[in-house]
Amino acid sequence: MITKATLEDVSALNKLINSAYRGESSKKGWTTEANLLEGLRTTEKELTETIQNQKNTILKFTENNRIIGCVLLIEKENQLYLGMLTVSPELQNSGVGKQLLQQAEIHASALGLPKIVMTVISVREELIAWYKRKGYIATGAREPFPASDVHIPISNQPLEFIVLEKRIL
Template sequence: MSTAQPAALSFRSAVEADIAEVVKLVESAYRGDASRAGWTTEADILDGQRTDAEGVGAIVRDEDSLLLVVERAGELVACCQLEHRGDHVYFGMFAVRPGLQGGGLGKEILAEAERRAREGWGAKEMRMTVVNLREELIAYYERRGYRRTGELSPFPYGDERFGVPLRDDLVFETLVKEL
């Protein structure tokens, strides 16, 4: 029986050439049947797209943002968005390939994202928004030091760039962590 360890993760900023692959990764982690292989699926509450090339490209080109891509042995396995917003950094578009979820990869990536926010921008807080019905996902972030703020913002109903809601009770809740 082999006891070989998986190849180390490498982190880098996304470039224009990564856009299509990042879109594919994010879609596979959140939408459709492929997403059901992991635990981050939103397929039961949202249909349609999670993102598109235009949205990912805007992040790649934004000087106040970083789209962090994570590779193992040259293969894209995860990504996340960091956006500098003054005293804090917004964390979003976090996606881990569905078949690799649940093995600690997300925890390692989140720690690297927090380190980059703290060291690169001097951020004091990391903030994110999570669909309020995603209790398992919120609990995941709480185990990593994030707290629910009770601050709610409306889901963008009618804007299919963010998906087609299958329910009429979706809102975003802000989570925050002191860095």
């Protein structure tokens, strides 16, 4: 079941997101960034602030009273920004991510926004290919990767984002 996340979900979302992107647990799934980055993907403070912002929506995928997936959607001018698409590492390739993407498109349509945009680390070729199979296209735009005390690059490759988008209206 996909519903809107609330402040009561922050702790579970934080555990899920960090387990899917960083550390040993993330290596069970194919979307890990553990070979590229150390540190946390997000924090409870960041998630609380995100949920409290009226322009943001976090959709959660719940099964047996457990959050197993989520996606962050941010209203930005004439588009919806999609970020932090997360599926529990042991449940990846089960269709949860695809269902969250479809719900994001419904959300964008309901807001009257004509496209969804996202940024993906350029070296994540397998992930970029997955999004392309879902109808997203590379715009050619690139953005610098923000180094911080949270996202700590450990890769020898220079990291940057590519921008993908999908027109939905």
